[in-house]
Amino acid sequence: MSDELDEIQAIFFEECAEGLTTAEQGLSAMQGGDVSAEVIAGVFRAVHSIKGGAGAFGHADLTAFAHKFENVLDEVRGGKIPPSPGVVKVMLSAFDILTDHVESAKGLAPRPADEAALAALEQVLANKGADDGAPVASAPAPAAPVVAEAPAAPAAEEADEYGFLPMAVSLDDFDAPAEAPAAADAAWIVTFKPSRAALANAGEPLLIIRELETLGAEIVAVDTGTVPSLRDLDPEDAYFTWTLRVPGEVTEGDINDCFDFVAPDSVVEVRRDETPAPAAAPVAEAPAADTGADEFGFVPVSAPIEDFAAEMQRVVETIAAASPPVGSVETPAIAPKAGGDAAQQTIRVDLGKLDLLLNLVGELVIRNSILADRLSPADRQRVELPELARLTRQIQDNVMSLRAQPIKQAFSRVPRMLRDLSVETGKTINLETYGETTEVDKGVIEKIGDPLTHMIRNAADHGLESAEERIAAGKDPAGTIKLSAEQRGARIFVRVQDNGRGINRERVKAKAIEKGIISPDAVLSNEEIDQLICAPGFSTAETISNISGRGVGMDVVRSNVEALGGRVEIHSVPGEGTTFTMILPLTLAILDGMIVRLAGQRFVLPLAHVLETVQPEAGQVKRTSPDSEVIDMRGEYVPVKRATEIFGLNDDRAVEDSLVVIVESEAHGKVGLVVDTIDDRREVVIKSLDQNLHPIRGLGGATILGDGSIALILDIEALVASTNRYTPKGMAA
Structure with missing residues (x-):
């Protein structure tokens, strides 16, 4: 059982990696000015999924931090907190801590210090994003007495270790008669129409209805207008639309949690009831036979959820009675479901199994070569050796495509990194990317992250000049870094090119002599001098900063790339810029x-x-x-x-x-x-x-x-x- 749980948890961490990538892309887009509802919702869903999985596996620290992060995202998604640059900056910092929490949950890193990030998130929630995270004291003065007088949240109470506030009422208070809700606590109206393929995908809608009932929900109406005739009825399709009323004290987040695993093409609407139900008593007194439709055309239903099976059976029998006999019509061919052709089915496969399959294909090619050596030309044609070679090549190409991933996954972190570097260096940096769809082996994508980071930071700090220097040199004040990837034969070429000052070879050689990397009388070509910047401990930075100066950047690039069986090439033209090229081999070809x-x-x-x-x-x-x-x-x-x-x-x-x-x-x-x-x-x-x-x-x-x-x-x-x-x-x- 433990092994099975470990396998499931491994899948969770894979989903975490995908969620973190989605969240980072969304936050980077928000930082760049794209604050559309779709982008914000994508980040929210990613963090929400990580929180849900972490809670299932007992990762308390990760769950607590993700919950607080999710609260801020939920407020931004609902329009209660504006996605200002200051708020986005806080969320980017929280994302970094969330990533560290995931690594800690894997056992690959110690628990991160998240107190500052939690405090920043709390401040955003308290200020509703006003003044880009200004202190709570700067909030408008009239709000203070209102908060102080609210009995539900005394200021003396503090959040617990997970960031949750204690309840202000005891459990005994729930037995007291409920008072009429205030306008702000008006009941929620929830409309739920499952996906047509919900039942086929093991998504039982009644389970969701029951979960909502645990929150105090009551079924207001059920629309059965889309139920087809019996001969067209598909038992794996869902046809009903439910309308429920949920008590106003329930949070919108708790309601949305009930729909975590609902297909994205389902209809889920949650809104406040603008007309509270003073008619609750008359409805209770209304006779069961009263089936008048409301303004939406829905028929009120007073029976509990357990009676729905009988109600559904009655509807089916009514339809069957009104339909012509089955024997009197020709049975039509079953049409494919809408959207079925476009649906993509995926399955998770362990990379070790793919590696084994790749090696077996390679062995098959080798055996084919052995046969070609041992057979005469006539025998080769008789056993159709060329056809065997062609089929083997097709198998190899298809197996290779299973491990291939777009290099965009490695490029996705660069825009945010450059925005941060632009702030740190005070330089305006434009990014151009090419070949993002180039497919690279998944193992290569995972291992070129660090080299790519070091090359980008090197280009931003050392390669590009300041705006003043560029203007003096007759250049555009904004520097440009080009990031590209392409496949040539059995090699992948990844380039980082800047239009900066180029490599100062005299200075590089002098530094290399000063640090004892080369002898003073060494005679080196321009290419050999350029390669000196990859020597261990080499740096031309005058001061040590957060960006450079410790002499470990380009050394790491060369070491990591050589560990992949590749090499680094450097081409520089003084005054025009420098190009770093990582040339990487395919895993097997x-x-x-x-x-x-x-x-x-x-x-x-x-x-x-x-x-x-x-x-x-x-x-x-x-x-x-x-x-x-x-x-x-x-x-x-x-x-x-x-x-x-x-x-x-x-x-x-x-x-x-x-x-x-x-x-x-x-x-x-x-x-x-x-x-x-x-x-x-x-x-x-x-x-x-x-x-x-x-x-x-x-x-x-x-x-x-x-x-x-x-x-x-x-x-x-x-x-x-x-x-x-x-x-x-x-x-x-």
């Missing part, structure tokens, strides 16, 4: 590869980059400097790279005895790679190296070939960008 040999060892070269292959003639490859070569391609000179030199492999083969594969990279255009021979073309499965080896520049992973041997997969972008020989990690060049 099948790619078309060319099996090549370097110094006798087999490697896989992705075919997506290959333009053509050349057997160079004597003199076609020319050396332009001790470290660079070019090949004459029909009058166009293309740079040539020897992969054996980059990886430090011993190979004295002359270039005329080798092959030059012309590849195309994004950053460097056409480049020729010198290889020994080309063995085959094959679909291969990418296996990550980061679990067992540190990342190696120039390699994008490994695969298992048909004979069971391992071949390393070349990373073309990193390979053609490399200027030096490969140096093992931790060794001097």
